[in-house]
Amino acid sequence: PRGRLLYGLVGVRSATPRVSNWGASFQNAVADEMCVIRGADGHILARRRLPEVEPPVQRVLFSADSGNLTGAGGFDIILREWRSDAADGGFNLWAYDQNLDPLWQRRVRVPYGHQKAIAFFDVNGDGRDEVLAGGTLLSHDGRVLWEHDLADEMALIRGAQHYDTVAIGNFADDPALDPVAFLLGSAAGVYVVDARTGRTRVVHRCGHAQDHNVARMRTDLPGTQIHVVTRWGNMGIQTLFAGNGDRLWTIQPDYLGQGSCPVTWDQADCQRLWVNTSPEAQGLYDGRGRKIKDLPALRELHCGHQAKEVSAFVARMGPA
Numbered sequence: 001p002r003g004r005l006l007y008g009l010v011g012v013r014s015a016t017p018r019v020s021n022w023g024a025s026f027q028n029a030v031a032d033e034m035c036v037i038r039g040a041d042g043h044i045l046a047r048r049r050l051p052e053v054e055p056p057v058q059r060v061l062f063s064a065d066s067g068n069l070t071g072a073g074g075f076d077i078i079l080r081e082w083r084s085d086a087a088d089g090g091f092n093l094w095a096y097d098q099n100l101d102p103l104w105q106r107r108v109r110v111p112y113g114h115q116k117a118i119a120f121f122d123v124n125g126d127g128r129d130e131v132l133a134g135g136t137l138l139s140h141d142g143r144v145l146w147e148h149d150l151a152d153e154m155a156l157i158r159g160a161q162h163y164d165t166v167a168i169g170n171f172a173d174d175p176a177l178d179p180v181a182f183l184l185g186s187a188a189g190v191y192v193v194d195a196r197t198g199r200t201r202v203v204h205r206c207g208h209a210q211d212h213n214v215a216r217m218r219t220d221l222p223g224t225q226i227h228v229v230t231r232w233g234n235m236g237i238q239t240l241f242a243g244n245g246d247r248l249w250t251i252q253p254d255y256l257g258q259g260s261c262p263v264t265w266d267q268a269d270c271q272r273l274w275v276n277t278s279p280e281a282q283g284l285y286d287g288r289g290r291k292i293k294d295l296p297a298l299r300e301l302h303c304g305h306q307a308k309e310v311s312a313f314v315a316r317m318g319p320a
Helices: 151-156 296-317
Strands: 005-010 015-019 027-031 032-039 042-051 057-062 078-081 090-096 100-114 116-122 131-135 134-139 144-148 165-169 179-184 190-194 200-206 210-217 225-231 238-241 247-249 261-263 272-275 283-285 291-294
Touching: 015 190, 078 131, 078 210, 090 131, 090 247, 100 131, 100 134, 100 210, 116 165, 134 291, 165 210, 190 238, 210 261, 238 272, 272 291
Parallel strands: 027 057
Antiparallel strands: 005 032, 015 027, 032 042, 057 078, 078 090, 090 100, 116 131, 131 134, 134 144, 165 179, 179 190, 190 200, 210 225, 225 238, 238 247, 261 272, 272 283, 283 291
């Protein structure tokens, strides 16, 4: 009856100057409040001040997805940190219902990573979601159910430090294997884990596993697939995994990778991988990693955008 709702973080409690990977200066701001806005007319339905946070927190963010923690099928949310002492990951989580009433707070031992490092899924089938925060599975009411059995190994690998992103679900389409969790442990690679116990089934060392997409790119295989992008020292490596954890293929169309994503194209019965990170690699790739369609118009658009970026950079730098 309330229509579409918008959830936002507003105000600035504190700000920390940072420099981006491209040398641009910006501010990492910790917001002061969160609010629920009715989309139809902009009316604020609820607001709540953000919890007090420990330094060196640089931001407090909503998790990438919402879940059903209360059993009411609502839009329950998790707030998570962005901390400089956890390589821009975090330890603390705060759960709220759709009206921003607090449900619980928890600090996990092993740090989670970036925005997609928090995921919801009803692991035990009780009608309420569990929360996978990096390598820790929490119950709907915030109790620790398991911790990844190789979490300490992950933390000792240089360049790992946290789980960049995670995915959890019935990916294998096999009741003997599902649910499955994919934990992308940065430089440690990809851990495929039994989502009921936290025990590792297989480890794939594929460079610095940074991001993922859940896709349906192979109709000849059961379940869904997990597309993983590698970054930092191994730029551009892209790997497709079966839902049971088997590695299907690895390609390196260019030396960027981050930003490629599965798309539905021309009413196909399965998705294609759109590699959109460079003019050379621009195109659609099939479920076996083969480029099957060139996208020249997008390549030209990409080249034009790059030329403008270079011109703007030169203008900022001034004459030599």
